[in-house]
Amino acid sequence: MNYFDYESAAHEAGLTEDQLSAVKEAVRQEFPTDDMMWELHVLRACLAIKDGHATLEDVTRRLAA
Secondary structure, eight states, X not given: OOOSOHHHHHHHXXXXXXXXXXXXXXXXXXXXXXXXXXXXXXXXXXXXXXXXXOOHHXXXXXXXX
């Protein structure tokens, strides 16, 4: 079940499949069992990248810490 359309946001942000995978993996560490929160935060990360509020490196580094 998909809760949010994070793939469209990732596409609009110009993220490749590998880059989106990196974001998804980083967010999954924070929400290992809550799929809705995981998708929401993947979406928010993609939107932040798209809007210029963060870079891919910011997102993956911050979430991995």
